[in-house]
Amino acid sequence: MTVRRKLIAGNWKMNASFASNEELLKGLSAGFQQLCTEAGKESMPDVLVCPPAPYWAAVNILLEGSGIEQGAQDVSEHAKGAYTGELSVSMLQEFKLKHVILGHSERRRDQFQTDRLVSLKVAQVVQAGMTPLVCVGETQAEREQGLTQAIIKRQVLSALSLLPVDFDGVVVAYEPIWAIGTGLTATPEMAQEVHGYIRGLLEQRTTHAHALRILYGGSMNAQNAKALLSQPDVDGGLIGSAALSSSDFLSIIAAAVARNP
Numbered sequence: 001m002t003v004r005r006k007l008i009a010g011n012w013k014m015n016a017s018f019a020s021n022e023e024l025l026k027g028l029s030a031g032f033q034q035l036c037t038e039a040g041k042e043s044m045p046d047v048l049v050c051p052p053a054p055y056w057a058a059v060n061i062l063l064e065g066s067g068i069e070q071g072a073q074d075v076s077e078h079a080k081g082a083y084t085g086e087l088s089v090s091m092l093q094e095f096k097l098k099h100v101i102l103g104h105s106e107r108r109r110d111q112f113q114t115d116r117l118v119s120l121k122v123a124q125v126v127q128a129g130m131t132p133l134v135c136v137g138e139t140q141a142e143r144e145q146g147l148t149q150a151i152i153k154r155q156v157l158s159a160l161s162l163l164p165v166d167f168d169g170v171v172v173a174y175e176p177i178w179a180i181g182t183g184l185t186a187t188p189e190m191a192q193e194v195h196g197y198i199r200g201l202l203e204q205r206t207t208h209a210h211a212l213r214i215l216y217g218g219s220m221n222a223q224n225a226k227a228l229l230s231q232p233d234v235d236g237g238l239i240g241s242a243a244l245s246s247s248d249f250l251s252i253i254a255a256a257v258a259r260n261p
């Protein structure tokens with residue numbers, strides 16, 4: 001049986017300042033070190049924070065030696081050139097970023113990102129040897145109409161459509177749109193049902209499907225994290241609001257510590 005190390009990723013969205021980053025990351029690093037000492041490094045989940053780009057240099061310094069990694073919230077599908085306001089994969093690499101959130105529902109909604117565009121970004125990131133966190137999820141109306149699986153299937157297969165057969169190194173984040181920033185959360189059973197379905201879709205595309213991590217995102221917090229993370233196909237969390245408080249984020253990290261029976 002493959003043991004997938006859990007991944008807890010914080011999406012800061014457009015929330016940051018030099019002062020608040022320093023306070024948050026000092027608390028987070030100290031708490032993370034303490035957890036490592038108590039639980040042992042091997043039992044710890046991978047932890048990632050995704051701040052806005054202007055803070056990458058400062059955050060790299062704040063995270064130095066902490067064992068916590070930094071990722072990006074989006075990246076251009078182009079390598080370089082006349083694309084005002086965009087950031088390229090090579091720019092992320094200059095800041096030693098290895099992970100990037102792609103196709104977040106807020107980018108799909110506010111920047112009109114299509115499935116096709118997301119697939120181009122995913123291909124660009126994988127080709128560069130980086131790891132995309134590919135976000136998929138249905139709206140409340142789509143769930144009520146029984147369309148959840150159809151939406152997830154379309155988004156997952158499209159996002160992966162330009163990758164070679166047997167690809168590896170992709171993370172999928174199931175983020176039901178109705179649960180993002182609303183305080184509503186999928187029940188552990190609802191999350192597992194969709195995660196199991198996503199695992200099946202991954203199996204259609206790669207023999208590495210069993211090793212790929214599928215994260216849950218949507219109002220995950222200190223109270224509900226443990227039950228969600230106990231599901232067999234929930235391999236971590238993509239966290240918005242609760243990632244802005246070191247104590248809340250640390251509680252979620254603690255809930256993801258692997259417990260030996």
Ligand code: PEP
Nearest residue numbers: 180181217218219240241
């Ligand atoms: C998100 O935006 O990826 C997210 C999961 O946000 P929240 O945790 O605030 O619902």
